[in-house]
Amino acid sequence: MLKVGVIGVQGAVSEHIDATKRALEKLGVGGEAFWLRRPEQLNAIDAIILPGGESTTISRLMQKSGLFEPVTKLGEEGLPIMGTCAGLILLAKEVEGAVEGQRFLELLDVRVNRNAYGRQVNSFEAPLKLSFSDEPFPGVFIRAPRIVELLGDKIKPIAWHGDEVVGVEQGNIIGLAFHPELTEDARLHEYFLRRAL
Amino acid sequence: MGRLRVIEAKGTERLKRGFARMVKGGVIMDVTNAEQARIAEEAGAVSVMALHKVPADIRKAGGVARMAPIEKIQEIMDAVTIPVMAKVRIGHVAEARVLEALGVDMIDESEVLTPANPFFHIDKREFNVPFVCGARNLGEAVRRIWEGSAMIRTKGEAGTGNIVEAVRHVRLVADNIRLIQRMTDEQVYGVAEKFAEPYLRLARQIREISGLSERILENEPVYGHYTYREIVDGLYKILLGIKKLGRLPVVNFAAGGVATPADAALMMQMGMDGVFVGSGIFKSSNPEKMARAIVEAVNHWDKPDVLVEISKEIGEPMKGLEIEELEVRLEDRGV
Numbered sequence: 257m258l259k260v261g262v263i264g265v266q267g268a269v270s271e272h273i274d275a276t277k278r279a280l281e282k283l284g285v286g287g288e289a290f291w292l293r294r295p296e297q298l299n300a301i302d303a304i305i306l307p308g309g310e311s312t313t314i315s316r317l318m319q320k321s322g323l324f325e326p327v328t329k330l331g332e333e334g335l336p337i338m339g340t341c342a343g344l345i346l347l348a349k350e351v352e353g354a355v356e357g358q359r360f361l362e363l364l365d366v367r368v369n370r371n372a373y374g375r376q377v378n379s380f381e382a383p384l385k386l387s388f389s390d391e392p393f394p395g396v397f398i399r400a401p402r403i404v405e406l407l408g409d410k411i412k413p414i415a416w417h418g419d420e421v422v423g424v425e426q427g428n429i430i431g432l433a434f435h436p437e438l439t440e441d442a443r444l445h446e447y448f449l450r451r452a453l
Numbered sequence: 454m455g456r457l458r459v460i461e462a463k464g465t466e467r468l469k470r471g472f473a474r475m476v477k478g479g480v481i482m483d484v485t486n487a488e489q490a491r492i493a494e495e496a497g498a499v500s501v502m503a504l505h506k507v508p509a510d511i512r513k514a515g516g517v518a519r520m521a522p523i524e525k526i527q528e529i530m531d532a533v534t535i536p537v538m539a540k541v542r543i544g545h546v547a548e549a550r551v552l553e554a555l556g557v558d559m560i561d562e563s564e565v566l567t568p569a570n571p572f573f574h575i576d577k578r579e580f581n582v583p584f585v586c587g588a589r590n591l592g593e594a595v596r597r598i599w600e601g602s603a604m605i606r607t608k609g610e611a612g613t614g615n616i617v618e619a620v621r622h623v624r625l626v627a628d629n630i631r632l633i634q635r636m637t638d639e640q641v642y643g644v645a646e647k648f649a650e651p652y653l654r655l656a657r658q659i660r661e662i663s664g665l666s667e668r669i670l671e672n673e674p675v676y677g678h679y680t681y682r683e684i685v686d687g688l689y690k691i692l693l694g695i696k697k698l699g700r701l702p703v704v705n706f707a708a709g710g711v712a713t714p715a716d717a718a719l720m721m722q723m724g725m726d727g728v729f730v731g732s733g734i735f736k737s738s739n740p741e742k743m744a745r746a747i748v749e750a751v752n753h754w755d756k757p758d759v760l761v762e763i764s765k766e767i768g769e770p771m772k773g774l775e776i777e778e779l780e781v782r783l784e785d786r787g788v
Binding site: 264265266267268269270271293308309310312313316317320321341342353355370371374375376377378379380381382383396398399435438 | 461464474476477535557558
């Protein structure tokens with residue numbers, strides 16, 4: 257029984273819950289995906305997803321809800337955590353374009369630029385190349401952050417848009433600039449959940 | 454590593470609806486200048502609505518309410534990193550093109566401004582920028598979604614600080630969805646025909662005024678290049694989706710009259726995906742505190758004990774108005 261919590265303070269939470277359920281089914285693994293809103297829910301958890309949304313709002317509300325410190329600690333201890341879009345920003349060690357005083361979990365050795373692709377009119381869809389699959393993946397980029405630099409050699413690319421890295425992994429942590437939860441394709445959720453098995 | 458050809462698609466329905474999904478569980482605040490925008494961002498707003506005047510002041514000022522001045526919107530876009538929305542008059546395609554070119558993140562085709570088109574709303578499918586539209590009931594919501602709206606909000610009664618109309622609209626949509634779920638597909642088709650009637654009525658009105666025959670042939674367009682039957686089929690498809698999902702296929706926020714943290718929590722308890730707060734913040738005695746409190750109330754809507762703490766020491770909420778005493782009802786604009 258895998259217990260997968262999707263940080264549920266703001267953003268595309270139900271989409272990640274649905275995608276996780278599809279991935280669990282594909283993997284043939286029993287489990288549950290739920291809204292993670294309180295620190296008590298972190299007991300006996302197997303994986304955490306940080307959804308897309310507004311990174312400023314999610315960061316603020318995670319601190320207010322008392323989720324910020326314990327989630328950081330669990331990540332450091334090796335719990336699988338995946339962040340998409342705003343979630344990637346929250347996981348990054350360095351963030352360009354952050355709002356003053358905004359805090360990050362700093363679990364991924366990357367530098368990201370928060371509004372690098374521009375505004376909503378510049379949002380786009382594009383097929384992506386994955387490190388673990390020959391089939392292209394439908395990339396959905398909505399006011400996406402850009403991965404500007406990989407800091408050190410512990411961090412590995414797992415997704416590319418053309419030549420540009422748009423997805424990374426570092427041990428137990430995965431960060432994606434795009435939104436797999438807005439597609440029917442659950443391969444990235446499966447890839448992530450395998451690390452919790 | 455084999456190279457993929459880089460193909461990009463922009464302005465797709467997935468991108469438009471996806472943008473709206475990213476603001477779920479959040480508060481979108483009306484702001485009229487850079488300073489207010491920064492207060493909203495610091496308080497944890499997921500987006501700001503750039504306006505010339507907040508609805509309460511639009512009410513007081515009277516006259517024609519239009520799209521905000523470009524300099525104002527630009528000032529607000531430059532001040533914050535969260536997405537910026539702005540309002541256009543109902544049916545004002547040119548204002549919408551201007552805002553799209555300016556680069557606002559979402560357009561609100563809003564009854565709060567003076568309507569520009571007495572007949573129809575904008576065909577929003579022709580734009581790359583996503584739209585949000587108001588609705589008082591399921592018919593209005595489904596028509597706006599068919600026209601390409603990526604997000605729906607209750608109309609409420611803006612600028613009053615009175616939640617009663619927003620509650621009415623949430624209730625009407627929810628009850629209508631439950632009715633749809635008990636219907637056969639054939640009955641749902643009948644609903645689609647009913648919901649398509651305003652397009653027919655308005656097209657007839659135009660003919661009548663022009664001194665033409667009111668009769669509209671099967672193959673004659675009634676809205677844009679769409680015939681009545683094409684519209685019915687479009688609405689039917691959306692209604693079948695609603696029947697299956699048990700909710701609207703797009704994000705649905707509350708708006709119009711949200712003035713306190715408890716108002717915001719009430720809207721979330723009634724199943725809304727988030728809230729717009731207009732006059733409620735900058736017409737209260739302490740906007741910073743009120744803004745933060747409403748953000749937290751949307752996050753903790755189901756925890757009364759937390760709401761107690763949130764609701765303490767937030768100052769005076771905006772004064773508020775009785776609906777019966779209003780001279781202008783904004784919610785009646787645009788069907």
